[in-house]
Each structure stands twice: as structure tokens, then as C-alpha cells.
Amino acid sequence: MNTISFLLLRLTIGISFFGHGLVRFPKLQAFSNWMVGSFKQSMLPTSLVMPFSYILPFAEFTIGFLLITGLLTKYALLAGGIVMLLLLFGTTMIESWEAIPSQIIHVVLLAVLLHFLNANSFALDHSFNK
Numbered sequence: 001m002n003t004i005s006f007l008l009l010r011l012t013i014g015i016s017f018f019g020h021g022l023v024r025f026p027k028l029q030a031f032s033n034w035m036v037g038s039f040k041q042s043m044l045p046t047s048l049v050m051p052f053s054y055i056l057p058f059a060e061f062t063i064g065f066l067l068i069t070g071l072l073t074k075y076a077l078l079a080g081g082i083v084m085l086l087l088l089f090g091t092t093m094i095e096s097w098e099a100i101p102s103q104i105i106h107v108v109l110l111a112v113l114l115h116f117l118n119a120n121s122f123a124l125d126h127s128f129n130k
Contacts, residue, residue, distance in 0.1 A: 001112075006119035010067055013109045017080060018064025024057035031057065042093040052086070059083055070123020074114070081110045 024031045035053035036046055063083065066076035088103045120126060 001116040001119045003119050003121040006113065006116055007122045009109055009113055010070065010073070010120070010123070013080065013106065013113065014064045014067030014076075016064070016106065017060045017083075018068055021057045021059070021061025021064060025061070028054065028057060038094055038096075039090070042090075044090065044093050049090075052090075056083070056087075070120060070125050073120050073123055073125050074117055077110050077114045077117075081107060081114075084110065 032050060032053040035056075036049050039046070039049045059079070060083065063076050063080045066072050067080070084103055084107045088100065088107070091097075091099045091103060
């Protein structure tokens with residue numbers, strides 16, 4: 001994978017994470033209420049869903065920012081993978097099957113980027129390692 005391809009994929013997934021987090025900040029309470037409501041009939045207790053619903057936008061925003069800038073890229077990709085796996089598990093718990101393909105695409109992109117991490121030239125990580 002060349003460095004331009006890596007940059008394009010890193011920015012794509014970074015913008016997705018960043019945007020998901022950013023748009024939820026102004027409506028954090030409403031987002032949390034929606035998420036808790038979505039999980040009412042699931043096996044997951046509200047005591048787990050509610051804190052996750054408040055942490056998720058901050059995690060998405062931070063992961064997205066790190067990926068866009070290319071700072072701590074390896075750790076941002078790993079964190080993004082963990083977040084996506086948690087979301088994938090939650091999605092199965094509420095049987096929201098239509099959301100799964102998008103989540104799997106995110107995981108695949110994160111895994112590809114991790115695999116080709118040595119192509120991460122246009123990044124703050126690269127600048128700091130000189």
C-alpha cells in the first residue's frame with residue numbers, strides 16, 4: 001500500500017469517527033436517552049448502556065481527531081477497533097441488523113490500516129519519529 005492510499009483510508013475512517021462524535025456533543029443528553037431507550041428490551045442493563053452512551057461521543061471524537069492528524073495512529077486504530085467491536089456487540093443485542101454492514105466496514109478499514117501501518121508517512125507520528 002502506498003502512502004497516499006494509506007492517507008486516504010486513514011482520513012476516511014478518521015472523519016467518520018470525528019463526525020460521529022462531534023455531532024453528538026450538542027445533543028448529548030438526547031443521544032444518551034435514545035441509546036438507553038434502544039436497549040430497553042435488550043439483555044444489556046441500563047447501568048452499562050447509560051455510561052457508554054456518554055463516553056461514546058468523546059471516544060469517537062478523540063479517535064477521529066487522532067486519525068485525522070496521524071497522531072498516535074496505532075493506538076487510535078486499536079481503540080477504534082475496540083469501540084467498533086463494542087458497537088457491533090450492542091447492535092446484535094438490539095437486533096439492528098441493518099447497522100452491522102457499516103460497522104464491519106469500519107472494522108475492516110481499521111484492520112487494513114493497522115496491517116499497513118508502515119505506510120503512515122503523512123502523519124504527525126512520522127514527523128515525531130524523525
